[in-house]
Amino acid sequence: MPRDLDLLVQQIKYQNKIFWRSPVSAFFTIVFPLMFLVLFTALFGNDEIAALGVTTAQFYAPALAVFGVASATYTNLSITTAISRDQGILKKVRGTPLPPWLYIAGRVGSAVWIALIAVVIMMTVGSVVYGVEIRGSTLAAAALTFLVGAATFAAVGLMVAALVPNGDSAPAVAQATLLPIAFVSDVFIATDDTPTWMEALGNIFPLKHFVAAFGDAFNPSLSGSGFAWSGSDSEYAIGLHLAVMLAWGVGGAIIAVRYFKWEPQGHRRSTRRARRGRVSAEAQK
Amino acid sequence: MDAIRVRGLSKHYGDLRAVDGIDLTVEEGEVFALLGPNGAGKSTSVEILEGHRIRTGGEVDVLGFDPATGGRAFRERIGIVLQQTALERELEVAEVIATYAGLYPRRRDVDEVIHIVGLEEKRAARIKTLSGGQQRRLELALGIIGDPDLIFLDEPTTGFDPSARRQAWELIDNLRALGKTILLTTHYMDEAQNLADRVAVIASGQIVAEGTPESIGGRADHETTISFLVDGESRDRLPAEARPGLDQATGIVTVRTQNPTAVLNRLTGWAVEQGIELEALSVERPSLEDIYLQLTGEGG
Numbered sequence: 001m002p003r004d005l006d007l008l009v010q011q012i013k014y015q016n017k018i019f020w021r022s023p024v025s026a027f028f029t030i031v032f033p034l035m036f037l038v039l040f041t042a043l044f045g046n047d048e049i050a051a052l053g054v055t056t057a058q059f060y061a062p063a064l065a066v067f068g069v070a071s072a073t074y075t076n077l078s079i080t081t082a083i084s085r086d087q088g089i090l091k092k093v094r095g096t097p098l099p100p101w102l103y104i105a106g107r108v109g110s111a112v113w114i115a116l117i118a119v120v121i122m123m124t125v126g127s128v129v130y131g132v133e134i135r136g137s138t139l140a141a142a143a144l145t146f147l148v149g150a151a152t153f154a155a156v157g158l159m160v161a162a163l164v165p166n167g168d169s170a171p172a173v174a175q176a177t178l179l180p181i182a183f184v185s186d187v188f189i190a191t192d193d194t195p196t197w198m199e200a201l202g203n204i205f206p207l208k209h210f211v212a213a214f215g216d217a218f219n220p221s222l223s224g225s226g227f228a229w230s231g232s233d234s235e236y237a238i239g240l241h242l243a244v245m246l247a248w249g250v251g252g253a254i255i256a257v258r259y260f261k262w263e264p265q266g267h268r269r270s271t272r273r274a275r276r277g278r279v280s281a282e283a284q285k
Numbered sequence: 286m287d288a289i290r291v292r293g294l295s296k297h298y299g300d301l302r303a304v305d306g307i308d309l310t311v312e313e314g315e316v317f318a319l320l321g322p323n324g325a326g327k328s329t330s331v332e333i334l335e336g337h338r339i340r341t342g343g344e345v346d347v348l349g350f351d352p353a354t355g356g357r358a359f360r361e362r363i364g365i366v367l368q369q370t371a372l373e374r375e376l377e378v379a380e381v382i383a384t385y386a387g388l389y390p391r392r393r394d395v396d397e398v399i400h401i402v403g404l405e406e407k408r409a410a411r412i413k414t415l416s417g418g419q420q421r422r423l424e425l426a427l428g429i430i431g432d433p434d435l436i437f438l439d440e441p442t443t444g445f446d447p448s449a450r451r452q453a454w455e456l457i458d459n460l461r462a463l464g465k466t467i468l469l470t471t472h473y474m475d476e477a478q479n480l481a482d483r484v485a486v487i488a489s490g491q492i493v494a495e496g497t498p499e500s501i502g503g504r505a506d507h508e509t510t511i512s513f514l515v516d517g518e519s520r521d522r523l524p525a526e527a528r529p530g531l532d533q534a535t536g537i538v539t540v541r542t543q544n545p546t547a548v549l550n551r552l553t554g555w556a557v558e559q560g561i562e563l564e565a566l567s568v569e570r571p572s573l574e575d576i577y578l579q580l581t582g583e584g585g
Contacts, residue, residue: 010387014376021376087372088369088371089372089373092365095335095367096389097431099357
């Protein structure tokens with residue numbers, strides 16, 4: 001077991017290296033959300049948003065931090081895992097003594113680590129530059145929310161990787177799901193009067209619950225540590241939100257395990273088709 | 286002890302019998318080549334031996350393990366070099382080798398392996414800057430870093446230019462010198478001939494011939510073809526055994542024989558006696574390629 005722990009740490013470091021050397025993914029995960037924070041506070045000013053009772057930065061910094069987490073886990077994991085499968089890297093790993101679960105754990109661990117960095121950078125900028133208050137009383141609940149959320153989005157990302165046919169379609173699927181859902185999940189639009197259907201739609205997906213459970217930790221008008229099932233309008237509570245996230249996470253993990261493939265897909269199918277073609281051609285002779 | 290022992294191996298995909306009853310034995314320290322056209326079942330067979338694929342039937346013993354259930358302990362003792370280059374482009378050569386080394390309890394020294402595959406100068410280079418041949422050598426390095434007892438090489442030189450192939454062959458020869466058992470698949474005859482101690486030819490999911498490259502397919506028993514050119518005057522004085530092989534139009538004489546030494550001795554003796562030269566003299570045994578085409582039915 002200590003050996004497996006060493007291997008896990010080694011795998012996380014390995015995946016981290018790959019991430020930091022790919023400027024594009026680092027940009028979208030770390031810099032992109034920060035740009036939005038700067039942009040939104042510049043556009044709207046950093047006064048209190050009357051309908052929500054928080055300042056622009058108090059609203060956006062945690063919401064965009066969560067968006068960064070989703071990008072680091074859901075988007076990156078689904079895309080890079082599908083591409084690695086296309087490249088034959090997953091198949092090669094399968095031929096080594098590294099247990100498959102350890103390889104996947106390495107990828108997930110790396111994604112969560114990067115997500116943590118994205119959150120810390122965002123909240124530090126939010127706090128230092130825009131006066132977002134980081135409160136000791138809610139920090140534990142915020143940290144737990146982060147862990148559950150990151151794990152959930154990693155699991156759903158692996159589910160997407162398991163279901164997409166190849167690495168070319170993974171980015172399209174990841175973006176076409178995350179962006180629209182972000183718009184109904186209080187990430188980009190700070191308003192209190194969303195249409196009911198949009199409200200209901202957002203409630204189905206885990207992102208809105210992640211944003212709410214994490215963001216409320218930085219709302220100074222709420223009381224409580226957050227460790228409650230569901231709060232009133234003036235109380236911070238993460239229980240129900242975490243439950244929805246966990247449901248998605250567990251469901252995603254089950255589907256990912258069930259349908260995960262280690263071999264390049266297009267290639268395998270085409271050789272099989274070629275073989276069938278050969279057989280039927282011979283039969284016709 | 287045998288490194289690989291296979292009896293009655295089969296793999297079916299629906300109605301398709303990709304592998305249809307294969308028997309195979311590879312001894313320890315042997316370089317064994319599995320030869321066959323694309324789609325003949327050689328990759329499927331090897332992937333079953335590697336543990337990548339589950340067989341439909343038959344017995345398989347690789348290093349004392351059933352590859353289907355051998356798991357980690359089994360994979361610690363084998364090295365697989367796949368045909369497809371599968372590398373993380375942004376990482377450096379030594380970084381990747383060191384990480385793979387960490388996966389094996391018994392492992393070779395990273396620098397030693399870099400030296401074996403001749404990548405010393407590329408030690409700190411990003412993989413994306415390597416040439417195709419260098420990337421293949423890195424793959425080979427990853428295949429041997431765990432000091433495996435058995436190495437699988439899947440079409441190790443497909444797509445190589447001639448000089449890169451020669452280099453790869455030297456490398457594989459070096460592995461042989463380390464006493465490793467090697468199972469390689471290829472569809473190049475000369476590759477099998479140069480590298481393998483023994484060869485099996487696979488076609489339509491079955492092994493159609495097995496033996497040393499020199500003897501396979503009854504190659505040693507096949508007739509040798511002797512041919513030469515004679516001018517008009519000497520034609521009439523040809524020895525009796527050469528006369529039926531004369532083509533009057535071209536003057537080419539072709540003699541097929543099981544005893545090339547004796548026949549050649551008589552023919553050259555006759556030519557010296559006559560004071561003539563046997564123009565365009567050639568002595569040919571069927572090449573491994575001829576045998577292969579004949580065996581796999583690809584000769585038309």
